[in-house]
Amino acid sequence: MVLKRDIKELAAPEFDLAVSLFLPIRTVPDEKEKNRIRLKKLMKLAEEKAKAGDRYRASIFDEAWRRLEEAVLFEGPETKGAAIFFSEKSFHVLRLPVRVGEEVSVADRYHIAPLLPALEPQGIFYVAALSLKESALFRCDKSGCVRIDKLHMPSFGAIRGQTELPADVGFHSSSRGTAGTPGIQHHSQGDSPEDYHQVQIQQYAHGVANAVDSYLAGIHAPLVALGDPNLLGYFRKFSQHPGLMRESVAKAYHGMSDAELFSQVWPVVEPVLVRPLNQALERLSAGFERGDDTVCMLESEIVQMARSGRVETLLLAEEDRPSPGTLGPNNKGTPEEEAVSMLRNVMARQTLVHDGDIFVVPQERLPEEGMAGAILRY
Incomplete structure (x- = not known):
């Protein structure tokens, strides 16, 4: 699992160039080389996005390539996914115990939303x-x-x-004992058995x-x-x-x-593992049924409240993903998918930066259909 403090550290800084890569890991021996091929494709796509957005810096990508050659990404029986983050100031690799879809983000901050299902505690x-x-x-x-x-x-x-x-080394008998019974043993160096x-x-x-x-x-x-x-x-x-x-x-x-x-x-x-999540869902549902201002279910308002530090707990619906290993046609997400992913990222980042909690839950556990629900501090 990924610790909350780890994601918070990734969420806070702003950079000139922040690259976030996510890929599923297959640990079957025959698939390991395919893992490397997929990673190279994601890096190439990140370079293309950086150039298109006028953010490309060859030195940053060269250093990332070098460090990725040294990183242990594809080992470990519990490794199902990997997340790579690099910028002009930092480089991070996380091996994930949950599967993620292929995803590339090039922006001024790291993209943390795909990490949230691995955020502890989520039940493992x-x-x-x-x-x-x-x-x-x-x-x-x-x-x-x-x-x-x-x-x-x-x-x-x-x-x-x-x-x-051996029984006759380092010990001596202080008495002969009774017939058929050895005497009491004492270690000659001072240690007892x-x-x-x-x-x-x-x-x-x-x-x-x-x-x-x-x-x-x-x-x-x-x-x-x-x-x-x-x-x-x-x-x-x-x-x-x-x-x-x-x-x-x-x-x-x-x-x-x-x-x-x-x-x-x-x-x-x-x-x-369980009680904090259940208590948060109960509070969200109760506030929604009362129609009071202790909770919010509108994504645009949640973003604003998270930025102002009002979100105490964010409950995000599980994200619908393509089959692991694909980004969609031409290895790119649709504009709608990228917009939703970015919105989830902003809500999550601002919640964590202001010391809020996050849970990822099946959509049907939220009080109404939507991407998220928030419990407010005030």
């Missing part, structure tokens, strides 16, 4: 299920959780096998955290940790994932079904 979250017998990562939404099988997790058994000392076991658990938790962080690199969706309290503590210490939630679930994962896992973690993430 992850669960790190921790156990000394086996750990796993799950991708979840409000309907349930699915285990990610491609992720390679470390094995606690392998760590024990690599680091366990329990201390050594904790070191092994730390190594294992560190390895699991690294595996999860690597898989979720660039994905800012919420991450919930579930497992034995001791293992949870070490995992939280080592994980650097920005979406790791403060609240964990201290339940043994081993033997837990996917349905049971979901029932344990959903109460933790529901307040973050």
Whole structure:
């Protein structure tokens, strides 16, 4: 997912030349070269638009070409789309966990509207299920959780096998014990077997955290940790994932079904994912039914109110798009499509610049047919 602060940083500045490119990513090996071909076509189209609008600067495009050669765009199992932004002052690449249509914008500000469906929270979250017998990562939404099988997790058994000392090395017996029972073991270097076991658990938790962080690199969706309290503590210490939630679930994962896992973690993430959206929709519908001035459903008025900082929450209808991979005839959107896209962009940008919230919802969830609805601050 994309963080609100990331989009806000993209939305605020004004440039002499601001280029925004969006393209769907196909991760099937045979399609990777086609990804690069589509990207080159989008860059060529951006150059044409810049020249037509008297904004073209060869040095900016040359630098963007160079940096795109170095960028990692087409890797990662969760990558379904990519967004590229560059200007005379900045260069940004975002790998997106949602599919986007091909789109090119050349203006004085970055075009952020296509990023909004990837804005967290939109319903996707992850669960790190921790156990000394086996750990796993799950991708979840409000309907349930699915285990990610491609992720390679470390094995606690392998760590024990690599680091366990032989029973007769480093320990000595303080007594003979009873018949058939070994005496109490003491480590000659000062560490008890329990201390050594904790070191092994730390190594294992560190390895699991690294595996999860690597898989979720660039994905800012919420991450919930579930497992034995001791293992949870070490995992939280080592994980650097920005979406790791403060609240964990201290339940043994081993033997837990996917349905049971979901029932344990959903109460933790529901307040973050679902309730804010439902509350916003309820407020919008109630204000619309009353006909009062706490809400607005007219796009032209929403733009003006967003510019003046009055929009507290913007609810945008999901955008109708052509099939991913096409811009329409001659790789260009129609004037009507470009006008709608620009209007969505202005509403979203001005809302974010003034610290408002944005949700993207199916059109039928809005009180009446239209592009957007807004809840006003005053």
